[in-house]
Amino acid sequence: MSLRAFRLFALFIAGAALGAPVAFAETALTPGTPFTINFSANSLITNAYIDVDASTKQLNINLTGSGGDVDLFLRYGSPFPDTSNCTSSSTPCLSYDMIQRYAHYHSVSSTSNESILVTNASTIPLAAGRWYVTVINGSSSSATATLTATTSISVQAAAISIDFGNPSTNSSDPTQNCDVTPWSDATAAIAANGNPGTTLGDQRKNALQYAVQQLAQQLNSPVPITVHACWAHLGGDKNRATLAHASATSFAFSDPSFPMPWLAKRYTWYTNTQISRMGGTSNCGALGGDCTGARNDVVEITFNSDIGSSSVLGGAPFYFGYTPDTGSTSSDFIAIAMHEITHGLGFIGLANVDPSSGPIGARAGITNGESSITYQNYDQGPWDDIFGDNIVNVGSNQQSYTPFYGYELNTQPNNAARSAAMTSGNTVTSTSLGTLYSPTLLRWSDPLAVNSSANQATGNPPSNFPSLYAPCDMTKTTSCSTSLGSTLSHTVQQGDLMNAFYNIGQSRTMGLAAPMLAAMGWSTTTATAPVYAKPYTGIWYDRTHSGHGLDFRLVGHDAKYGDIYFLIFYTYDASGAVEIFQAQGNIVDGVFVPVILGADGSTLVRMHYDPVTKKATPSANTGGSIVVDFNQAANSPACRNLDRSAAALLGVMSWSFANSSGTVTEQGDWCVEPLTTPAQNASPDFGGLYYGGSSDSGWGFSVLDVNRGAQGNQVAVDFYFPDASGKPIWAVAYALPFVNGQVIPLLQNTAGYCRTCTTKSQNAVQIGTITLNFGTTNTATIVANYPGGGSFTRTNVPLVNLGISQ
């Protein structure tokens, strides 16, 4: 943010003296040359940088350190904030939170060893220009770390590693045990079908390594991942047995509480494999934690160590050959491993298939404080998942289609439609090649797969959208809507690796799975830079919190840091009395990222007015924070609790207040939208954010000037002023048609409802008047009476408009 802009804000809100500007800290990194940094506790270095030219296809930033907990952040194009943001020498000006919100990529493990890899295929792709690096030691211990940036003109594919160690036991669920001794089984075996192993253990290991090599060669991912390879007694009988199971080891999503900007979809579940792949970092780098042992394994596959015993499937064994298994009395270990690991790479839909967990088809959410996904708690979700995000429901006419996860209300989730689609595949035809499924109503719509040579579906959309497996088990129920066991996450094409059923002689090519995974973060083709939302200046509100609102005012442009906004949050306290908080900051990639205003590091502050100096200063320990994310807000749970489809733009305003110990005492995610768009405003537009100038700050008002056609122009005023004790409060005024010089009643709600309280009707009373004159010079005359006597008054005071045109 520019110094000039800060001076303006300071005059309006605080009148605080600015410290001397601090040198802008940019340090060039030479490719391949280590750069050592000594950190004291809780310190950072901002804006080391490396310049990348158009021929560069891969950038690696590596950090190796000791002591402390050093984290790595990377941003393209414009710098991170630095000390030039400081408004005074006594107020901290940079926070971990702020740096993370500027970062395009991060690596934040609990160690001091971090890495980030960016290629031309990354979500925020490697592009020519300057890439900025910020490194933070956020711990209370000192640290030393060496930073190295390297570039390459080609993208190097990385291996999929296998962790054959780190055994574990799970007493409550032995199927989750990880027994690693079968990998070293010394029982003699005959090398055959390409597998050179001469012991059973070696054949098993060779076969699994062959499986991941096949996947790695087809994925060409530059990001290394590790698969934890386990065995467990999964049991079985002579007729049926589980051969293996697998999963990504965790799932997560990006939202304002923990942004991961490299995930293309906000508020959307991804597997940790996808998160690592797209983020160019390790599992612990993306999501924190340590990287030791199995902690950094992103997929866990478990094979049944009972397979081959005479009591299970008649002793039918695993087949470990490299060539496809052409027999029908054994199980192809490599094909099974490739299939199951591919699920772990993200080939998995999270729509509920278990009626005991919630409605079939329900989105996956999470209960606060829990570690497992739930399908019930709409307050803490639900979110889409990236697999389901690519699915459409095809109409029964086979010609129309709608998104699988469409816009809908939390209170009326359209689970029934998803359930119907998930059980639409009840037509089976016997052919000379085997069982053939007719096209289902559950289709994959992303063009990478639709246009792939691996796609066998033909015709016009949606006929050429690949069908997904959607079983309707008519043998167990009379209605598909109650059928259990829809697998959702499989294709129906014969021979596909991700077909729900294995073929004899199953091929080892990924087929449709490759372009489907590419649409979910595994693409190797050059990506286009993301486009971010651009908010409007003006009044914003949340339909579910009528009476509260925001003045979100554009007050400047900065070449380095983007648009500068001033935010006033007018709201009610716990007793229902009016109160105001304010923030200021930049629009960073479609997100309002505030600067620190309070001495306690708060970004959302309450001011205290001094009637003698006619200035306001931030109250100590407000503990407030605020972020407004305008990107993909319609996907957020906050915006799904009401039909907001007519809104011009949505944003998720995440606010919180903490006590002096830092414990959050109040928080919320509100879905905000502009009251009007610039096109609806009057011409000339007197809208703006006005105050009394440098000698009379600490109060002000925002004006919305709307063209109401034949009725004339309507002016709406939110008036911010101090009460008798110096606490900022607010009132409103409306005039239709507005006429210069008219006396407009000032109204104040005497019975509001707090930010976390149930909505109730307003009880506005007149507390005074405001008279406005707009023209060559703008003036205001104000009388705002206090309930206990006294008043805030101004007479023909000249006004300064902080707002600028969009």
Added chain:
Amino acid sequence: MRMTLLLISLLAANAHASDPAVTLQAQPLVQKLAPNPAAQAGMKAVAASKAVVGPKVHETVATRNDDGTLNVGCVERPNPRAGKSLLNTISPENQQ
């Protein structure tokens, strides 16, 4: 502070020119971090709370026919870590 930065830049440039293996010991600009909100530990706690166990895993199941041949298919089951029983999934069908 300006001098420090200049010194760092010069050191970096000289190191590159003479010996890329030289490890620099310069003290970079280190700025005091704001303690709240969302200091490193707090933000990482948020991150940890977001990484959750998946609700289900896929498992490959084989059924054996009277003639000894196997039918192999992949089914879903609920999250075993939640201690739930296996879904009543449909049986894998004949291999194609």
